[in-house]
Amino acid sequence: MANNSPNIAIVGGGISGLVLAIALIRRGIKVQVYEQAHAFGEIGAGVAFGPNSVRAMQTCSPEIHTAFHRVATRNQWPDKRNVWFDFMDGYDKDAPVGKEKLLFTLTTEDGANAVHRAHFLDELVKLVPDGVAHFKKHLDTIELPDGDGKVKLLFHDGTEAEADAVIGCDGIKSRTRAWMLGGDDKPGAAPVYTYKYAYRGLIPMQRAVDELGEDNAKNAKMHLGQDGHILTFPVNHGETMNVVAFHATEDDWPDARHLTRSMEKKHVYEDFKDFGPTVQKIIDLLEPNLDCWAIFDTGDHPMEAYNKSRVCCLGDAAHATSPHHGAGAGICIEDAAVMAELLAEPGVAKAGTRGLEAAFRIFSECRRERTQWLVQSSRRTGDLYEWRAEGVGRDVGKIYEECKERDERIWDSQIEELVAEAKESLAAILGA
Ligand code: FAD
Structure with a gap:
């Protein structure tokens, strides 16, 4: 693979998998998406996006940003x-x-900048070129090669696929996470x-x-x-x-x-x-x-690392959160922006398997704190809304102050800074 663009397998075609696929394709990286369902699909419910996630869409691809604005709805007054x-x-x-x-x-x-989930997904699907998506492919497990060979994906229908690296975007019940943690019975494997x-x-x-x-x-x-x-x-x-x-x-x-x-x-x-x-x-x-x-x-047993060798979890697969911040999908889009920018660094392809491992390690190191904080903060926020938060109860002034501080920590984050920090850490390993 050295000096060539890597071939990336993405498991799961929800918001994370599709946004990541589009972001990687835009950067000239070869991608295959393996989705367990017979077609891409989302439920008919609303999902809101904060400004941090809208900025991250732009980094992933201006086309995603445009597609979002085509279907997004803001307050009407x-x-x-x-x-x-x-x-x-x-x-x-x-x-x-x-x-x-x-x-x-x-x-x-x-x-509040919200979309009907199914409509947003339909817009994303339009940006995925033919031949990239493979349906009815439920990932059962993954096999790592001894050396620099390909990583193998084994599907429930008995078929297999190979890739230079695998990114699990397979959601809250992720098989990729269970494999990474060593089995279904390991703490954190199940939400x-x-x-x-x-x-x-x-x-x-x-x-x-x-x-x-x-x-x-x-x-x-x-x-x-x-x-x-x-x-x-x-x-x-x-x-x-x-x-x-x-x-x-x-x-x-x-x-x-x-x-x-x-x-x-x-x-x-x-x-x-x-x-x-x-x-x-x-x-x-x-x-x-x-x-x-x-x-x-996934708040009881946060993953210690989102990466293992040339396999990595991203989005809900890595850090599924309760929805009280209205930020779970948005943080998946931040993940995709950081991952795409890391994998597009010329040093990654040049360094071959070592480059992919390094990119995944840096992704994990740079994303763990913010994403796992979100999981815990969302639990707390749900309790604030329901007058159950310790030390706060029904005190409106305290609910306001704490919600504001927590939400602003999410909204104020700048994707350019998150990406720059990640790239700097990668360069420190691979050499600029
Ligand atoms: P998913 O959407 O779960 O997609 C995973 C994909 O992988 C699916 O297509 C699935 O079929 C596929 N898959 C799974 N296993 C396999 C396998 N083994 N092999 C192959 N394919 C597989 N977030 C916000 O930002 N704002 C909100 O307002 C908001 N509201 C929410 C309200 C509720 C009630 C809930 C539950 C969540 C809410 N969220 C919200 C969170 C948001 O829905 C999730 O963070 C986001 O959808 C996760 O996307 P994902 O692509 O990582 O996972």
Whole structure:
């Protein structure tokens, strides 16, 4: 491989895998994507991106940035364009629908900047050239060569593939991570339940406006309360209101193999029975049967390294987080930007297998602290929203201060600096 562009296998074609593939192809690096499903696909729910992730898209590829803006939706009111969320008192039982007390507002340069997941993925798929994606390829395990040979991927259908290096973008239940840690029974191989779950729904905007009022329907709102919180934001260029209703629980999730299950709406009413009329009205708008998502993460046993030889984990595979910062997918895009920039360094191809190992080692060293902090900070943030955080409880001033500080740590990070630091560390190993 020396002096030639390496051949990279990406396992998984979610947001991480596709963004990484596009970023690498743009840099002239050969890529194959192995996806277990029969086609690329995402669920029909909203996902919000902070300014750090939008900047990282630009670094990955200006085409990704453009594609994102084609499908992204911001708050609909011009004077709320920079609002991340208005944080409302969901327990305000005296206020009529749509008139809950505003507790505080967090702002950032683009405010809530959200996409319908499936629409964003469709845009990304358009940027992947033919011949790159291979479907119905569920990775079972990986074999490393003795020396400089190819890394082997073994799939569930009995087929194999080879590559100079493998990047596992295979999500929260990553096989790549389990292989790297030494087996399914090793701590960290499986994600853990955070004892929160979420109901999700999409409401036609006109209905939401009619029932909740224009401000509540068209701009991002977070309704806080004891042991639960509900967030809403517009997607589909303002045609749809996305709803996610989180609740804490003491009970175990019934089956860790299935992270979603269908639930009747009566459970949502029961969970949020102590919330005020606005939250009750949001629940009224949801479908009678809903998907309920268990919130798992990798926070109990963070990986000590994201790399092993010429194999590396990236995105949720490396650091799956609960979604309370609205930053999990965004941090995957930062990962992809750093990885693509490292692998494109001329010294990597020149140094052959040693170059790939070095790039993966530096990726791991540079990304671990920020990504694993996010996992822990997201747990804390979920508890802040639900008045369960130790030392804070229902103290609105303290909730505001802590949320602001934590969110700004995510949003203010500059991808150019993250990339520059990583490249400098790589040059120190490989020689400039
Ligand atoms: P995934 O999306 O899980 O993709 C993994 C891919 O790998 C899939 O296509 C899968 O089929 C494939 N795969 C898995 N195993 C194998 C295998 N063995 N072989 C081959 N292919 C395989 N993030 C935000 O930034 N903002 C938000 O607002 C936000 N909201 C969220 C709300 C909820 C309720 C949840 C649960 C998460 C939220 N997130 C949010 C987090 C975000 O969804 C994830 O961080 C992101 O989707 C992870 O992308 P990924 O590509 O790494 O993993």
